[in-house]
Amino acid sequence: MSLIRTSALRLLVGATLFTVSATSANAQTSQQLLDQGMAAYHQGNYEAATAKFREIVASNPSNADALQMLHQSEDALLELLIEGGEFEAFAREILASARSEGREAMRDLDAAATAAEGCFSDSYSDRANAIFALSQNFGPFGAVPLVSAMGDSNESRRLAAIYALSRMGSNMVLPVMAATHSTNTEVRLSSLHVLNALGDPRAMARVADMAANDADGSVQALAGSMVAGDAAQMLLEQGSHYFHHDMVRGLAPTENYGVLWTIDGRTLSPYDVPQNVVEMELAKHSLLRAMELGANGAEWRLGMVYASEIAVLQGHGEDLAEQMTAQNNALLTLNHNALDEALTHAVRSNRAAASEVLIAALDGAGGKAWNSLQEALQSPIPSISHSAAIALAHQGDYNAEVTNSLANALALDAQRMVHIIDGNADRANALADSLMMAGVDVTVASDGATGLVNMHLGLNVDAFVIADPLSDLYAGRVVKSLRMDNRFGSTPVFVIGNDDTGEMDANVVESVDAATIMESFADLDAQRERYIAMATAAAKALAHASHNGQVGSATSAMIGALGRADSIAKYAAHGLGFSGDGSAAPALLAVVSNTGRSSEVRSAAAAALGNLFARSGVAVDTAALQSAMTEGDADLSAACARAIGVMGGGHLSAGVSVQ
Numbered sequence: 065m066s067l068i069r070t071s072a073l074r075l076l077v078g079a080t081l082f083t084v085s086a087t088s089a090n091a092q093t094s095q096q097l098l099d100q101g102m103a104a105y106h107q108g109n110y111e112a113a114t115a116k117f118r119e120i121v122a123s124n125p126s127n128a129d130a131l132q133m134l135h136q137s138e139d140a141l142l143e144l145l146i147e148g149g150e151f152e153a154f155a156r157e158i159l160a161s162a163r164s165e166g167r168e169a170m171r172d173l174d175a176a177a178t179a180a181e182g183c184f185s186d187s188y189s190d191r192a193n194a195i196f197a198l199s200q201n202f203g204p205f206g207a208v209p210l211v212s213a214m215g216d217s218n219e220s221r222r223l224a225a226i227y228a229l230s231r232m233g234s235n236m237v238l239p240v241m242a243a244t245h246s247t248n249t250e251v252r253l254s255s256l257h258v259l260n261a262l263g264d265p266r267a268m269a270r271v272a273d274m275a276a277n278d279a280d281g282s283v284q285a286l287a288g289s290m291v292a293g294d295a296a297q298m299l300l301e302q303g304s305h306y307f308h309h310d311m312v313r314g315l316a317p318t319e320n321y322g323v324l325w326t327i328d329g330r331t332l333s334p335y336d337v338p339q340n341v342v343e344m345e346l347a348k349h350s351l352l353r354a355m356e357l358g359a360n361g362a363e364w365r366l367g368m369v370y371a372s373e374i375a376v377l378q379g380h381g382e383d384l385a386e387q388m389t390a391q392n393n394a395l396l397t398l399n400h401n402a403l404d405e406a407l408t409h410a411v412r413s414n415r416a417a418a419s420e421v422l423i424a425a426l427d428g429a430g431g432k433a434w435n436s437l438q439e440a441l442q443s444p445i446p447s448i449s450h451s452a453a454i455a456l457a458h459q460g461d462y463n464a465e466v467t468n469s470l471a472n473a474l475a476l477d478a479q480r481m482v483h484i485i486d487g488n489a490d491r492a493n494a495l496a497d498s499l500m501m502a503g504v505d506v507t508v509a510s511d512g513a514t515g516l517v518n519m520h521l522g523l524n525v526d527a528f529v530i531a532d533p534l535s536d537l538y539a540g541r542v543v544k545s546l547r548m549d550n551r552f553g554s555t556p557v558f559v560i561g562n563d564d565t566g567e568m569d570a571n572v573v574e575s576v577d578a579a580t581i582m583e584s585f586a587d588l589d590a591q592r593e594r595y596i597a598m599a600t601a602a603a604k605a606l607a608h609a610s611h612n613g614q615v616g617s618a619t620s621a622m623i624g625a626l627g628r629a630d631s632i633a634k635y636a637a638h639g640l641g642f643s644g645d646g647s648a649a650p651a652l653l654a655v656v657s658n659t660g661r662s663s664e665v666r667s668a669a670a671a672a673l674g675n676l677f678a679r680s681g682v683a684v685d686t687a688a689l690q691s692a693m694t695e696g697d698a699d700l701s702a703a704c705a706r707a708i709g710v711m712g713g714g715h716l717s718a719g720v721s722v723q
Contacts, residue, residue: 230261485515512537641672
């Protein structure tokens with residue numbers, strides 16, 4: 065029998081509807097009540113029809129069709145109220161109230177419980193008004209008191225709760241589905257009646273599971289009358305619907321309140337979940353159950369969900385770090401053959417973030433050459449192919465394709481970028497030099513038109529500096545143009561102005577220095593942070609490969625990486641010491657001489673110069689090394705001294721004196 069019912073006439077057919085768990089005497093009584101109720105219904109006496117149908121339900125509460133007829137009669141009464149205009153003023157008042165209430169008011173469970181009492185009124189008009197108000201003002205949170213009433217020993221309250229929930233729409237699907245997990249048999253039976261009336265296809269997999277596996281026979285019988293099918297396969301499919309945001313079988317944005325539901329007996333409770341993982345949590349629940357029931361393919365799909373969820377939680381930073389760690393550990397406990405299959409599917413569907421998480425899970429997993437890593441290496445998406453190359457390198461695979469990918473990863477853009485638009489070349493170049501000395505990339509344009517071209521070409525810009533006036537455009541026009549680009553709506557903009565500079569969406573200043581600009585930088589976005597980590601890992605892998613002479617054409621890329629962040633450059637320097645040639649020496653010496661770089665990277669560059677000389681005989685001017693030794697940093701001094709000694713640059717004596 066279909067979960068979705070089509071018409072009252074289809075439901076009101078024959079005495080066979082009343083034979084479930086009933087004696088022949090009870091069936092005869094039900095038939096008489098049916099005849100009397102139907103007669104009243106067709107005569108328009110809906111109150112009398114309702115009374116007869118209630119008696120049928122009371123004698124056989126697990127009969128879904130009898131309950132549906134009761135609801136039909138009550139719906140007819142509501143239609144009369146609406147036709148008579150009695151409901152319109154009330155509805156308008158409630159809708160206006162719902163629009164003015166905040167999100168917190170909707171979550172007030174005490175207020176919802178008070179409002180829900182109207183659903184049990186003796187007056188049908190009051191009940192109808194209360195159902196509408198509860199739905200509009202509290203949404204799914206209005207389900208909490210009604211679910212509790214579904215386990216009530218009072219039959220009238222139980223039926224009223226079922227009716228109210230079944231008329232409150234799709235917002236009730238998730239809380240009522242949670243209620244099907246109650247240890248209270250009456251709550252489970254009643255929840256099935258509600259789901260049957262709602263006719264939502266997302267409930268079918270759960271109902272099929274209950275039909276096959278519920279501990280209570282009456283629950284199994286009712287669920288079995290609603291839907292038939294392989295529960296494991298249906299749960300697997302439903303999990304996929306949630307994960308892929310299916311428009312019919314997934315979760316609509318209007319249903320996502322950032323909560324999921326749990327039940328203890330008759331007590332239904334919401335718990336908060338980040339809105340952007342609600343669908344993934346629902347998918348996970350369905351797939352976990354499908355895996356328990358032995359569904360083929362459930363485990364790799366579950367791996368895909370875990371990986372996607374981890375990627376989302378990473379974007380929440382420290383706030384959800386503990387939850388992210390728990391999800392990652394859960395992912396790692398899945399069979400790694402399933403993770404291998406999950407990665408293959410993630411790569412083929414271009415799911416970059418999930419692919420990176422799955423690659424990290426397989427990286428170092430028993431040193432096995434997983435097939436999915438080879439496929440990921442071929443991906444046109446850089447973050448996927450580079451991550452795969454790093455993982456393969458960790459397994460000792462340094463073939464040309466891997467090495468080339470690692471070299472390309474060194475150039476991933478995570479540097480800070482400032483655009484300067486200024487016709488005063490001396491001022492612009494001086495500011496650019498100061499920024500570049502601090503490791504910031506800079507583009508300089510002498511006019512507004514060129515500056516706007518640079519703006520559109522740049523993916524990431526951390527700050528703009530614009531002079532007023534420009535030779536071709538007003539500074540205000542340039543500012544308006546960049547603010548219209550979604551990428552730069554909140555990017556810091558400094559306008560070097562004068563007495564005629566008007567107000568604009570920017571910081572108007574007489575002058576600006578590198579330190580002030582850098583202080584205005586926002587935190588790196590998640591994408592650029594990942595790029596830094598990826599470039600660092602690639603540099604580390606190449607440094608390891610350089611010991612065996614396996615870096616091939618990556619030498620030039622490592623020289624270029626010396627200009628990257630110190631976390632990347634230190635590994636590039638180390639690798640060049642073991643695999644570079646004479647062309648690397650000037651770049652390494654420049655790092656040693658740069659007092660703006662960290663001691664760690666300068667020490668690595670000095671050590672690399674010593675190793676480079678030992679391998680190739682290339683010599684450098686040791687004056688820069690001697691100068692660095694005088695700065696007072698012990699590690700840097702030792703590295704420079706060792707390089708001087710290796711090169712035979714001359715002994716620097718030292719005596720001992722006690723003052």
